[in-house]
Amino acid sequence: MTLLATLACMPALGQGFDGTGLSSPPDGSTVRDALGGWSGRFPGAPTVGLTGWAADEPLVRRITDGTEIADHPIVDDLFGVSLQGLVPVSQRFAVALDVPIWLGSAGETAGGAAPGDIAAYAPIRVYDRGGPRVLLVPEISVPTGATARYLGEPGPTFGLVASGGIDLGPLTSALDLGAEAGFATDTPDWPGGLTGRFDLDVGLVPVDTVGLHAELRGQGPIGRDIPGVPVELLGSVRIRPVDRLLLTAGGGAGVVRGVGAAALRLGVGARAALGKREVEVAPVELADATELHVVDERRWPIRGAVAVVAGAKSETDDEGYADLPARTGRVGRIEVSAPGFETTTLEVGEDRTWWEVVLQRVPLPVAVSVVGPEGALDDAVVKVTGDSELVSDEIDLAGVHQLLLRPGTWTVEVSAPGMGAQERTLVIEPSRTEPIRIDAVLSPIASPDTVLAVKVVDRNGVPVEDAVVAIGDRDLGTTGTAGDLVVHGLADGETEIVVRSPRIGQSTLVVTNVVPGTNEVEAILEWPAGSVLVTVHDGKGRPVDARVAFAGPAALPSRAVGSDGEELFVLRPGGWDLLLSAATLGSQQRHVEVGDRPGEVVEVDVVLVGEEKGSADLVLTVQDVDGRPVPSARVLVDGEPVVSTGTDGGIALFELTEGLRFVEVEGDLLVPLAVELELVAGRQSEELVVWSTTGAITISAHDDTGRPLDAVVGFLGSQPIPALPLGPDGEETTVLLPGTWEVAVSHPDFGTRSQRVVIAEQDRRRHVLDVTLAPVVEELARLELLVHGPDRSPLDAAVSLDGAEAGSTTDGSLVVDGLPVGPMEVGVVADAMLPEQRTVDLPDQVDFTLQWAPGALEVEVLGPEGPIDAALVALAGVRPLASRQTVDGTVRFNAAPGTWWVMASHPKYAIAEKQIEIPAIPELAKVRLVLAEVDKTDAQLVVSVRDEEGRPLEGVAVLVDGEKVGETSGGGTFSLVGRPEGDATVTLKPSDPLHEGTEIPVSLDRGDQDRHTVVLPWAASEVVVDVAGGTSGEVRAYGPNAQVIDAKVDDEGQATLALPPGQWTVVATSPGSAGSALVTVEAGQPASAAIEMFETGTTLQDGKVRLVHPILFDVGRYELRPEALQLLDDVARRLTVDRRAALVEIQGHTSDEGGVAYNQQLSENRARVVREALVARGVEPERLISRGYGLSRPLSQGHDEGARQQNRRVELVVVDQSTP
Known part of the structure; x- marks a missing residue:
């Protein structure tokens, strides 16, 4: 800002101030650092520096005389040096000092040597893990300068600077923004007081020892008008000639003249590092460590990469960081490797606080096998076009084209003279590591103008790779990764297209009329019975190749979900626990119930976050107000999404850090719930009750076999609502306003069924309407259902029709239209009532009068001001029951006759419990619990003890700091009031030898309830x-x-x-x-x-099950010979004891005799009977898949008997290998 004088003569500016300009902070330690800014970091070792400065006219008076303008220097020809030093106190904090000494100046205030203002800094590292970095710098300056000569401020100043920077390869940039509070002056054009400043730097580092910088910096008062903000443009070069020494030379000029913006400014300096820091740091695996950041081409972090420095190995964490030994730069190189990436050696020549390595993916192997109707084709051509250059194309001895492709989109075209060409699309994601195999079976050209384009997808619309496409019984080959197969030259006319997938296991039949031109067909594969679709991502949405261990009807070896983070598993019916884990990420457990109906899939969506390596395990159960589990609810811990609940509404998180944690539950049309949980060492459980959005309703439709139907739902009610398609999975959720609605579910092949649904105000329940549609019939009926209690009062009851959920009664009434005339099973279930089921003849009006169930219980929960809404009521006794919330202070249970402990809790009140005896008679038992307000004068401890199945444990001794204070009640609960505040250790000792005891640390605060639900593990x-x-x-x-x-x-x-x-x-x-x-x-x-x-002669080698001798079959037959059965006895024993073979594909292969269709069926039958024989010998069916390849994968291209004998074989290939 140029000082303007409106008078021709102005004897003085007024009160003095510092007019020398912005100083250079004492932080520069690398050639990437700016000259005048902090660049978002400070050096990791003590440094000292000396900088010489020369400035021409940093402070002038502008004098106007008519049209003449002249700048009269107040401070001119300023020369001086600056002594600087910085000492790191910790990894995040340092102290620094800048002592300027001016050797002389000219101008109005000319004079000799004089001090400047001494400045002290305390930089704080906010974030610096490679990539972006942030620094906060508090500062203070002492008025030691010569104020009368404008070489210092009249008093102390206080400032704060926020500095950020980032390095992108050879480019670097930084920005400082700061404010400073000082003394105001009486100079109109420089009022002082509160001032702001900035420093913007852009640099280029062509080699590790040289940095070139362009810098723009300026300062000005905040909230005060001045003629112009003074700004300087500087350029500098920074050189590191030897280790630990930095030389600097730079200069520039003011682009907007004013206070401190000199006409010319020059500077030279040197800065030296004195040695490594002598500070206490958090222990790491390698002492005095610096950091390495490993990323892929997309800058996604690579977890589990191994860095080797002078023989010492380090592994990257979930964010791609690894600790390296200090002075790594002196070793000269860092070797970095990771599965699926090319090993990279980084040449280094200086010590840094961090390095970054970008690893390149290894090219992906792609094998393309081409055969014709009668076997191998010697003249087949494979042409590949795509986003980048083909890495490799070789043909092996079996005639298989072995390609190496990089990530991108590729088109693979296969052709041969006289044969119809085929095309497939390969979409190779950068994260993919699994090889790709394409089988092409070419057919003679029948109609040169026809093109059949088949797209194969699953029920979620996801392309299915490696699906087999056939015309009738003649295979055409397998689909590419985009789920497509394009075939040229097929015959015109009606064509049966058969699609089957070894992954999904189902086949589909599509009939289409092939005409000249392009014929597009989409084939949707049904989920097979027992489908469990597992999807795993990390906290940033990136796919994780996790491993899943299954325990249920059998304990299976762990399986991989693949580099895309998704895999379909097919399990036998029953309850299964899934344990998911991945390197550097925390493990989780989920429970699912697997059914036996085709078309149904259990989807498990998991987010694995960085492992915490703590000692707390947390089991959460999420349920609705009726005590039903809430599947697929999203759970967040401390704001990070970690998991979706399983079919039982539960999740288990392992090795969490102890302490206060913030847990949130959210989901589609769920009212978000947030709670604070105090985690302690050991295993603990929590029940969370969530409400649904008022009017939430889930509608599903299927046929009488259970197959989902893509039906359409119409609504008639208080306002118009667009029709709702249910989609391929036959299910959708929406929201209806309070009131009465007619909901009609229709399908063109199955007619329409309508039902009356009543939505109450402030409804917390999710309504469920599960509709079974039957083929269209001429005569339809209405069902009018009335449900009452013993006193004829209307009941809200769940209704089922022929075993399918049909919604609930409202005020005791339900009306359903569109039902077939004739008999139908109607079931009714209501809280605390005996369920009733009867066969009715439609059309009919049906009146159910339900009776109290033996064990019917109503719990009333009161507080100081009356009934307590949303209190959690738990029962412990004859059998496990889910906890439920009160509505208007009451809740009912279908318990059982016998002794029960009833417990009620609410965040605002103390826990209450009562023991009751329910008689074995059909009447409603009632109990009242009164919750008292929490005593604010005492610390309170409440401990609930459960076993691993959630049952309360009675008689567990509770000790606090070694002193026994009581035992748990029949409800597994113990309360302690009046304990002194502070930290304590609670020891739990079970009264039986079936469970192991545990210790938990607690912190007791006055006026608070410290609640813990602890799970005692079974004793071995x-x-x-x-x-x-x-x-x-x-x-x-x-x-x-x-x-x-x-x-x-x-x-x-x-x-x-x-x-x-x-x-x-x-x-x-x-x-x-x-x-x-x-x-x-x-x-x-x-x-x-x-x-x-x-x-055992069978072994596992090179990804194959090596047999003692081949499995032989009679010509054209697939029955197992006696010697083959003996061989399979040995194979089964090996697979049973060797858990490395997590998934084995039994491959049937044939010679070229008999043609494509004949050999395809023969190979499938041979593979199938081998699988059946191994399952019968005790090998888990989930570990075996069978697939016939026919003649598409020969080992030899020859047509003689020796080659054909080689090609006739059954191979057992390990397609997923687990750790032993």
Whole structure:
């Protein structure tokens, strides 16, 4: 800002101030740092520096005389030096000092040497993990300068600077924004007081030892008008000639003249690092460590990458960071490797606080096999076009084209003379690591103008890779990663297209009329029975190749979900626990119930976040106000999404950090719920009740076989609502306003069914309408249903029609239209009532009068001001019951006759419990609980103790700091009031030997209830294993939650294991022999197992199950020979004991005799019978898939008998390998 004088002569400016301009902070430690700014960082070692400055006219008076304008220098030809130093106090904090000494100046205030204002800084590192970085710098200056010569301020100043920067390869940029509070002056053009400043730097680092910078900086008063904000433009070069020494030279000029914006400014300096920091830092695996950041081409972090520095290995965490030894720069190189990436060696020549490495994906192997109707084609051509250059194209001895492709979109065209060409699209995601295989079966050209384009998708619309497309019984080949297959030259006319997928396991038939031109067909594959679709991402939405261990009807080896983070698993019906884990990420557990109806899929969506390595495990159960589990509810911990609940509404999170955690539950049409939980060491459980949005209704439609129907729903009510398509999965959720609605579900092939739905004001429940549509019939009927209690009062009851949910009565009434005339099973269930089911003949009006169920219970919860709404009521007694919330202070349960403990809780009140006896008569028992206000004068401790199945544990001794203070009640609860405030240790000692005790640290505060629900694990039982004929070897037990426990076989052929309750697979191995047994361990009961050892010739090598001899079949037959059955006995024993083979594909292959269709069916039958034989011998069906490849994958291209014998084979290929 140029000082303007409106008078021709002005004897002085007024009160003095610092007119020398902005100083250079004492932070520069690398060639990437700006000359005049902090650049968002400070050096990691103590530094000292000396900078010499020369400035021409940094402060002038502008004099106007008519049309003449002249600048008269007040401070001119200013020369000086600045002594600077910085010392890191910790990794995040440092202190620094700047002492300027002016050697002389000219102008109105000319003079000799004089001090400037001494400035002190305290930079604080807010964020710096590579990439963006942020620094906050408080500062203070002491008025030691010569104020009368405009070389210092009249008093102390206080400031704060926010500095940020980022390095992008050779480019670097930084921005400082700050404010400073000082003394006001009486100079109109420079009022002083509160001033702001900025410094913007852009730099280029062509080599590690040289940095070139352009910098714009300025300052001006805040909230005060001045003629112009003074701004300087500087350029500088920074050079590191030797390690730990930085030289700087720079200069510039004011682009907007004013206070401190010199006509010319020059500076030279040197800064030296004195040694490594002597500070206490948090312990890391490698002492005095710096950081390495490893990313891929998209700048996604690579977890689990290994960095090697002078033989020391480090592994990156979930954000791609790894700690490296100090002085890594002196070693000269860092070798970085990761699965699926090319190993990179980073040449380094200086010590830094961090390095960044961008790893390139290795090209993905793509194998393309081409055969014709009669076998191999010697003249086939494979042409590949795409986003980038083809890396490699070789043909192996079997005639298979072996390609190497980089991420991108590719088109693979296969052709041969006289044959119709085929095309496929390969979309290769950057994260993909699995190889790709394409099988093409070419056919002679029948009609040169026809093109058939088949697109295969699943029920979610996701393309299905590797699906087999056939015309009738003649295979055309497999789809590409985009789910497509384009075939040229097929015959015109009506064509049956058959699609089957080894992954999904279902086939579909599409009939289309092929005409000249392009014929597009979409084939939608149904989910097979037992489908579980698992999707895993990290906290930033990136797919995670996690592993899933299944425990349920069997304990299965862990399986991978793949690099796309999604995999479909097919399981037998029943309850399954899924344990999901990935390197550097925390593990989680989910429970699902798997059905047996085709077309249904259980979707498990998981977010794995960085492992915390704490000692707290948390089991959450999310349920609605009726006590029903809420699946697919999203759970967040401390604001980070971590998981969606399973079909039982539950999740389990492991190894969390202890302390106060913020847990949120949200979901589609759920009222968000947020609670604070105090996590302690060990396992604890929490029940969370969520409300649905008023009017939320889920509508589903299916046929009488359970297959979902893409029906359309219409609504007639208080306002118009557009029709709602249910989509391919036959289910959709929407919201209706309070009032009475007619809901009509229709399908062109199955007619329409309508139903009356009543939405109440402030309704907390989610309405469910599950409609079974039958084929269209001429005569339809209406059902009018009335439901009453014993006193004829209307009841809200759940209604089912022929076993399908049909919604609920409102005020005791339900009306359904569009039902077929004739008999129908009607079921009615209401709280605390005996369920009733009867067959009615439609049309009819049906009146149900329900009776009290033995064990019917009504709980009333009162507080100081009357009924308490949304109190949580739990029952412990004869059988497990889900907790429920009160509505207007009451809630009903279908309990059972016997002794029960009733507990009620609410965040605002103290817990209350009562023991009751429910008589074995059909009447409603009632109990009242009164909750008192929390006593604000005492600290209170409430402990609830459960077993692993959620049942309360009675008689558990509670000790506080070693002193027994009581025992848990029959409801598993203990309350302690009046305990002194402060930290304490609570010890829980069960009264029985079935459970293990535990200790939890607590912190008691006056006026608060410290509540903990603790799960005591089962105690392990002794299991003695007798190994027949064994005097050496090992025994390994595989059990629930991916547990693996080992023991050695002693000289007497025995091994002893300590196993928690559950089903275990125990395997024994010794050189050349193996055996296994299933053991069910009961709580507190010793167990034993006898294992018979068999010699095993089958081995696992190079991803294949190596057989003692081939599995042979008679010509044209698929029945297993006796010698094949003996061989499969050995194979089954190997697969049972060797858990590395998580998923085995049994591949049937044939020679070229008989043509495509004949050999395809033969190979499928041979693979199928081998799978059935292995399942019959105890191998879990979930670990085996069978697939016939016909003649599409020959080992030899020859047509002689020797080549054909080679091609006739059954292979067992391990397509998913688990850790042993």
